[in-house]
Amino acid sequence: MGKWLVLLLTLFGAAVLGVQAALPPAPVAADAPPSDFAAGRAMADVRRIAVAPHPTGSAANAAVRTYLIDRLIRSGFTVRTSRVVLPEKVRTRMAGRGAPATEAINIIALRPGRDPAADAVLLMAHYDSVPGSPGAADDAAGVAAILEIARAIPRADQARDLVVLFSDAEEAGLNGARDFFGRPSKTEVTLGDPLAGRTGVVINLESRGGGGRAMMFETGPGNGGMVGVFQSVVHDPAANSLAVKIYELLPNNTDFSPAKWRGLPGFNFAFLGDARLYHSPLATPDALDQGALQHMGAQALDLTRALLAAKALPDRAPDLVFGDVLGAFVIAYPPAIGWLVLAAAGGLIVYAARARRQDWTPGQTGLALLDALVAALLAAVLLYAGNLLSGGDGVTNYYDRLAALPRLEVQALLLSAAALLLTRTLIAARRSLWDGWLGLALFVLVVTTALQALLPAGAPIFAWPLLLIAIAMALTARARPGTLWPTLLAAIPSLALIGGFAHFVLLGVGISMPMAVAVFAPLVLLLLWPLLPAAPRRPILLAALALVLAAGALALWVRLDPMAPSVPPYSDTK
Ligand SMILES: [Zn+2]
Numbered sequence: 001m002g003k004w005l006v007l008l009l010t011l012f013g014a015a016v017l018g019v020q021a022a023l024p025p026a027p028v029a030a031d032a033p034p035s036d037f038a039a040g041r042a043m044a045d046v047r048r049i050a051v052a053p054h055p056t057g058s059a060a061n062a063a064v065r066t067y068l069i070d071r072l073i074r075s076g077f078t079v080r081t082s083r084v085v086l087p088e089k090v091r092t093r094m095a096g097r098g099a100p101a102t103e104a105i106n107i108i109a110l111r112p113g114r115d116p117a118a119d120a121v122l123l124m125a126h127y128d129s130v131p132g133s134p135g136a137a138d139d140a141a142g143v144a145a146i147l148e149i150a151r152a153i154p155r156a157d158q159a160r161d162l163v164v165l166f167s168d169a170e171e172a173g174l175n176g177a178r179d180f181f182g183r184p185s186k187t188e189v190t191l192g193d194p195l196a197g198r199t200g201v202v203i204n205l206e207s208r209g210g211g212g213r214a215m216m217f218e219t220g221p222g223n224g225g226m227v228g229v230f231q232s233v234v235h236d237p238a239a240n241s242l243a244v245k246i247y248e249l250l251p252n253n254t255d256f257s258p259a260k261w262r263g264l265p266g267f268n269f270a271f272l273g274d275a276r277l278y279h280s281p282l283a284t285p286d287a288l289d290q291g292a293l294q295h296m297g298a299q300a301l302d303l304t305r306a307l308l309a310a311k312a313l314p315d316r317a318p319d320l321v322f323g324d325v326l327g328a329f330v331i332a333y334p335p336a337i338g339w340l341v342l343a344a345a346g347g348l349i350v351y352a353a354r355a356r357r358q359d360w361t362p363g364q365t366g367l368a369l370l371d372a373l374v375a376a377l378l379a380a381v382l383l384y385a386g387n388l389l390s391g392g393d394g395v396t397n398y399y400d401r402l403a404a405l406p407r408l409e410v411q412a413l414l415l416s417a418a419a420l421l422l423t424r425t426l427i428a429a430r431r432s433l434w435d436g437w438l439g440l441a442l443f444v445l446v447v448t449t450a451l452q453a454l455l456p457a458g459a460p461i462f463a464w465p466l467l468l469i470a471i472a473m474a475l476t477a478r479a480r481p482g483t484l485w486p487t488l489l490a491a492i493p494s495l496a497l498i499g500g501f502a503h504f505v506l507l508g509v510g511i512s513m514p515m516a517v518a519v520f521a522p523l524v525l526l527l528l529w530p531l532l533p534a535a536p537r538r539p540i541l542l543a544a545l546a547l548v549l550a551a552g553a554l555a556l557w558v559r560l561d562p563m564a565p566s567v568p569p570y571s572d573t574k
Contacts, residue, residue, distance in 0.1 A: 006484045007531040013488075014495035021326035022500050024213045024271070024291030025236055025298070035152055037145075037301040039294035045071065045144035046293070047285045049127065050136035056086075056128045056169040057094065057101025064127055068107055068143065068166055075150050077109035077164065082193065084179040090172045097570040099131035104169035106176045108195060111150070113158030113308065119200025120161035121307045122266075123149065123300070124177070124255055126170030126206075130279045132569045136288040137277055139170070142205030145297035149304050158308045163195050170255050177255035181262045192262070200313045201226065202266030203300055204256040209402075210280075211289025212273020213327070214296030215504065217243040218256055220265035224334075225314025227322050230267065231330040233306040234299050239330060240323040241457035243504065250509075265316065267303060269296050272507040276403035280566040323460050326496055331464075335456035341463045342445070342452055348470035349441045353434075355477035360434040368439020371428040372522035379419035380518035382548065386415050387514050390555035399571050401511040403564035409506050411554045412514045418547035419518075420525055420532070421540055429534040437473060440526040441466070447522070461501055462523060465494035469527055476530070484530060491527040498523065 030040035048067055054060035065081070072079045084104040086094070094101045107127065110120075125142030129135025143166055150162065167176030182192030191197070202220070216239035219226060223244075230239060256268040271292040277283040307313060322332035353360065390408060391401065401408070428436055448462040472486035479486070502517045509516055525532075533540070 003484070003531055003533055006488055007528065010488050010491045010495070010528070010531060013492040014499060017326065017492060018496035018499040021496060022213060022503055024211070024289065024295040027290035027294040037148055037152055037294065037298040039290040039297065041151070042141075042144040042148040042293055042297060043285065043290060045147050046136055046140045046288060049140035049143055050129070050134040050283070050285050053132050053134055054127070054129050055094070055099040055101070055131045056104050056172055058099060061128055061168070065105060065107060068127060071147055072107070072109040072164060075111070075147065076155055077111045077150070079107065079109045082106040082108055082179065084169065084175055086169065086172065086175055090169070090175060094172060097131045101169070101172070104128070104172070104176045104179075106168055106180055107166040108180070108193065109164040110195065111155060111158070111162045113155070113160040113162065115160055118160035119313055120163045120195065120198050121304060122163045122165060122195075122199045122202045123304065124165040124167060124202060124204045124259075126168065126176065126255055127166040128168050128171055130171045130568065130570075132281050133279050133283050134281075134285070136283050136285045137207040137210045137271070137292070138279065138283065139206060140285070141207060141288060141293045141296065145205055145293060145300060148297055149301045152301055153305055153308060157305070159311060160200070160308060161198070162308060163199060167255050174253060174255055174258060177258045181258035181264075183258075196262065199264060201307055202256065202259040202264050203303060204254060204259070204266065204268045205296055205300060206254050206268065206270040207272075207292070208270055208275065208278050209272045209507070210274035210277030210283055210287055211292045212271045212507070213238045214269045214271040214292060214299060215239065215243060216267050216269050216299065218247050218260075218268035219244055220260055221263060222316035222318065223265065224317025224320045226265050226267065227320045227332050229306055229314055230303060231322065231332045234302045234330070236295065236327055237299060237324045237330050238295070238327060240461070240501065241319070241321050242323070242461055242501070245455060245457045246505075246508070269300060271296060272504070275405045275507060276564060276566040278402055279399065279568045281568065282566045319457070321457050321460055326493065326500065331460070338452045338456050338459045338463060341467055342449055345463065345467045345470040346445055348474045349438065349445065352470075352473040352477040353438055356434050359432065360438055364431055364435035365439045365442070368428065368431050368436045369443045371423055371431065371436065372440050372443035372525060374427050375419060375423040375521040375525045376518050378423060379416050379521040380515045382415040382419055383412055383515045383518055386411050386551050386555050387512075389552060389559065391559040392512060396559060397563065397567055397571060398511070399567040400564050401558070403566050404558040405507065405510055407554050407558050408510050408514065409503070411551045412506060412510065412517060414547045414551040414554070416517065416521060416524075418544045418551070419521060420528070421544040421547070423525065424532045424534050425537055425540045425544070429537070433530055437526070437529050440522060440529055441470065441473065444523050444526050461498065465498060465523055465527060468494050487527075487530045491531075494527050495524065
């Protein structure tokens with residue numbers, strides 16, 4: 001009875017904390033102090049830019065360009081445009097989508113600071129939309145945020161030049177940005193724009209959706225110094241070095257890629273929430289989550305202000321491991337420090353094991369290592385099957401699946417919960433508290449050590465919860481039997497952290513690879529172990545079955561429902 005109550009309290013606490021941390025801030029109104037970033041002010045530009053679809057080459061695109069040039073001149077910039085001839089392949093594709101174009105036109109603006117010889121800060125967003133979408137989020141929000149940032153920083157505060165690139169034809173294939181930063185190829189290297197050669201740091205603003213918190217998900221090479229700046233100046237941060245590594249493995253590109261290929265340091269921001277609005281005809285200014293605009297703009301303003309005022313930009317330094325802690329602050333450290341976190345966790349686990357040496361046996365603890373493996377495999381198999389049933393094998397349209405992401409996320413949650421209940425009740429039912437707990441802790445310790453050795457950027461998401469639960473284990477070992485509060489206190493922030501990251505992973509790859517979140521199953525089992533009852537067996541198995549059936553029903557709903565109205569007209573509507 002007491003156990004169930006503590007379990008419910010823990011899950012409730014983690015849900016409240018996790019949801020709180022996953023929500024974007026409230027948008028700031030237009031009458032805010034001039035030095036603030038105000039989404040209320042930026043929305044005026046979003047409404048002008050996203051009044052209609054404005055793909056490269058269209059009359060609407062030209063109208064947006066005229067408007068932006070005027071806005072930049074009024075903000076103290078000197079402005080020029082640069083023509084980019086589109087390759088034949090791009091022309092054919094654009095024509096096929098009913099938006100013929102032969103060239104792209106970049107808008108390049110400069111507002112000088114005190115030292116014209118100093119490396120410039122470059123703010124970048126693309127002003128084209130896909131055909132058929134007003135593009136309020138992608139990328140009118142980024143363009144409007146840059147105009148609001150330039151307004152909020154008085155020119156007198158600029159120690160160095162501020163360059164703005166509103167690129168064109170991002171949606172066609174990054175053509176504007178490729179031209180600006182130069183296109184290294186096998187046969188020739190074009191130098192790009194002269195201002196690209198004077199750029200010291202790039203900040204790119206993007207979206208793949210219409211809401212949620214804006215994540216800093218990509219940096220330039222050798223990010224140590226730049227991440228240090230991010231850590232010290234950004235309020236309400238969202239950033240994670242594991243996201244940077246995952247993104248490196250994906251084939252996706254944004255306008256930031258050509259800057260990175262040139263070796264420039266920088267920051268890439270995007271919000272991924274409300275994914276149905278990606279490239280959608282429904283992506284209007286009214287549909288845009290102004291909190292997402294606020295969060296992206298405010299983080300970029302903090303960074304831009306600090307970088308523009310700095311006497312010198314940070315030198316390139318070895319990559320740091322970093323992550324925000326529930327949006328409150330950023331922890332950043334050199335990869336080697338991760339070994340200390342692991343050593344501390346390992347030491348505490350050994351301490352707990354010695355203090356309770358009468359309560360566990362090597363044999364049963366060894367078997368509990370397998371419980372962890374079963375939990376991960378079972379979760380992966382269930383998530384894979386659920387994904388197939390929902391149409392993840394290509395039966396449904398890509399954008400239709402993006403629209404179904406909230407349902408697919410609930411499905412992943414139900415199946416993960418079922419996997420944990422089934423593992424506890426069927427596989428690990430006989431494990432004593434300490435046999436199971438120590439075995440699971442050892443498993444997570446081994447996995448985290450492997451990550452620390454092979455992919456240190458990915459270790460914190462495991463290492464920090466592991467350290468917290470290791471502290472809880474040490475405290476529990478010394479407490480009287482049945483003490484659960486150390487577990488509760490360790491599990492609430494840990495589950496919120498893991499849940500927040502799993503949410504981000506599912507937004508990123510959930511429509512094709514929800515199985516990715518199965519890697520967290522052993523860690524979640526470890527965090528909840530003392531709270532998960534193995535008996536009574538029958539009701540728990542029935543509960544797991546109900547979870548699987550509910551997930552299956554959701555999957556069939558996603559598979560069989562009519563095409564979402566948010567799907568772009570040019571996409572293959574099968
Ligand atoms: Zn975009």
